[in-house]
Amino acid sequence: MMGSGMLPGPRDLIRHWAQADAERPAVVTVAGTLGYAELADRVAAVAARLRGLGVGPGVRVGLAFPNSLDYLIWLFGLFEAGGVAVPLDPRMGAPELATAAATASLRFIAATALPVTLPWPPMPAVSAVAGGLWQCRGDGRGSPSETTGNVLVQQFTSGSGGRPKHIQRTEAQIREDYRHFSAGLGLDGGTRFLAPSPFYHAYGALGMYATLAVGGAIFPLPRFIPAELMAAAKRFQPTLTMVTPTMIDMLGKCFLPPQDRGVFASLRHCICSTGHLSQAAHDAFRGRFDVPVHEQYGSTETLSATVNLGDDFDEGCVGRPYPGVEVAIFDSQGAMSAPLVVGSVGIRSSSVCVGYAEADHALATVDGYVLPGDKGFLDETGRLHILGRDDVYNVGGYKVDRSEVELAIRRAFPVTYVAVLPFERAGQPALCAVVEASSQQVTPESVMAACRAQLLAYKVPARVVVKSSLPREANGKVRVGDLASVVLGKE
Amino acid sequence: MHDDTRIRCLPALRSILVQESELAGVVERGAALFDSPSLDSLALVNLVVALENEFAIQIDAEDLEQVFATLDSLVDYLDGKRAG
Structure with a gap:
């Protein structure tokens, strides 16, 4: 086993293991198993093709694939050619794609025609080359400042906090992310990673990099459907999976034949992204499959930061920092807070990003700690607890901490998501609670009654919207930018 | 598929479609489901779990895509699964 401190760099992952152990399984799909040597050959062919088209250091290429063998071949082929990967959501429509091509200054977009990928209509900014490759009008190089610093990936943030932004991610930052993740989880060459979370998000990509770094095998799933995930688990016997709270919720309530209860028995780590995995959803999953869920905290800005590896799920608790990551809580003046004091979460490590590509968006930092915008606290044992987004609203001259209102609603009902947002009522600022829950169990009236019972009158939302499902990203995060239309009843 | 089975399935399906996917306008038998803007990836999973x-x-x-193309194709698929 290779020590986690000696893991190969991201451009060398496939070639390293192809030379070290050619027949070692790298990718498993319903079509069969591909070893590292064969994968390396296919990666090299794509790299040669890209070089022939002029792709080299600093040149940006969009990759619009669902999780698949194709994605891995194109990603590592692009890395081998020296280019910069810009992962894209394969469900993007033509206008979004054209915008991405322009704002990320793409030279090409590679995509596949899997059934989950919508047809690509003609676009003025993009024209087909052949064989899954489209040429864009940009020169692929971006501004001079963007081509320095050994950028490996230009990542779109999910936009869960508002408008999507770009982050430049260097080889060293990505390597540090999968190094501390591998070390924290104790991954080794026997790792078998079942991957339903999209590789085009930093969270799903982490498991992919980490597995290939230790010489493990990946089973990519192009979409999440419970029965398909369970069928893949039966075939693949995974030791690691990375899911979202939505996936845990669905797996806890989908139809389950009795013989499938042990389907995840081989899992050593079931990692779940932070996003308010409710105690009820966790308990339903745990009760069915007898597998602990390890909640991980991180963001596109900070990459993986903490994880609760204990068998003691506690809603909102995201555990301790990965090796090499520091976590601190800051007050509104930027001073570090004591344990149990609620404040802004700060993350410091060599994998955090240094800023956004967009000049009009500054990254919040204090003493080298990046503040992703979440509110939380550290307990006496050093475990991080996340309470929600770091927002305080002014309602009629009173300050209202949205996380306090959200917590009151969470305490009263088994909701899968709640957000408190400002809106105007008769020209005055007011609060609206958007709640995702079963309308048979939760109503606007019952939410207001629960808030009145727990909160001062000015903190009670003036409007409550209860929906059975809210608009979400593919990784399960609610699209916060779309909630305004939910508040206004225009969705 | 026998018509009596279809008659039993359709009301349940329509109810689930409306409740889980907010596809209130897409409950006619031949209307496109999968290409509906309302059926995003999460709505699809919600729908799958409810139908299961x-x-x-x-x-x-x-x-x-073929199974969820229309209400009719969905009923045909469910009927085949139940018969199997």
Whole structure:
């Protein structure tokens, strides 16, 4: 086993293991198993093709694939050619794609025609080359400042906090992310990673990099459907999976034949992204499959930061920092807070990003700690607890901490998501609670009654919207930018 | 598929479609489901899970686009799963 401190760099992952152990399984799909040597050959062919088209250091290429063998071949082929990967959501429509091509200054977009990928209509900014490759009008190089610093990936943030932004991610930052993740989880060459979370998000990509770094095998799933995930688990016997709270919720309530209860028995780590995995959803999953869920905290800005590896799920608790990551809580003046004091979460490590590509968006930092915008606290044992987004609203001259209102609603009902947002009522600022829950169990009236019972009158939302499902990203995060239309009843 | 089975399935399906996917405008038998803007990836999973529980089956079709193309194709698929 290779020590986690000696893991190969991201451009060398496939070639390293192809030379070290050619027949070692790298990718498993319903079509069969591909070893590292064969994968390396296919990666090299794509790299040669890209070089022939002029792709080299600093040149940006969009990759619009669902999780698949194709994605891995194109990603590592692009890395081998020296280019910069810009992962894209394969469900993007033509206008979004054209915008991405322009704002990320793409030279090409590679995509596949899997059934989950919508047809690509003609676009003025993009024209087909052949064989899954489209040429864009940009020169692929971006501004001079963007081509320095050994950028490996230009990542779109999910936009869960508002408008999507770009982050430049260097080889060293990505390597540090999968190094501390591998070390924290104790991954080794026997790792078998079942991957339903999209590789085009930093969270799903982490498991992919980490597995290939230790010489493990990946089973990519192009979409999440419970029965398909369970069928893949039966075939693949995974030791690691990375899911979202939505996936845990669905797996806890989908139809389950009795013989499938042990389907995840081989899992050593079931990692779940932070996003308010409710105690009820966790308990339903745990009760069915007898597998602990390890909640991980991180963001596109900070990459993986903490994880609760204990068998003691506690809603909102995201555990301790990965090796090499520091976590601190800051007050509104930027001073570090004591344990149990609620404040802004700060993350410091060599994998955090240094800023956004967009000049009009500054990254919040204090003493080298990046503040992703979440509110939380550290307990006496050093475990991080996340309470929600770091927002305080002014309602009629009173300050209202949205996380306090959200917590009151969470305490009263088994909701899968709640957000408190400002809106105007008769020209005055007011609060609206958007709640995702079963309308048979939760109503606007019952939410207001629960808030009145727990909160001062000015903190009670003036409007409550209860929906059975809210608009979400593919990784399960609610699209916060779309909630305004939910508040206004225009969705 | 026998008409009496279809008659039993359709009301349940329409109810689930409206409740889980907010596809209130897409409950005619020949209307396109999969291409509806309302059926995003999360709505699809919600729908799959609700149908699984309603009909006590597992939906693991590789060609979900075809299965969910229309209400009719969905009923045909469910009928086939139940018969199997």
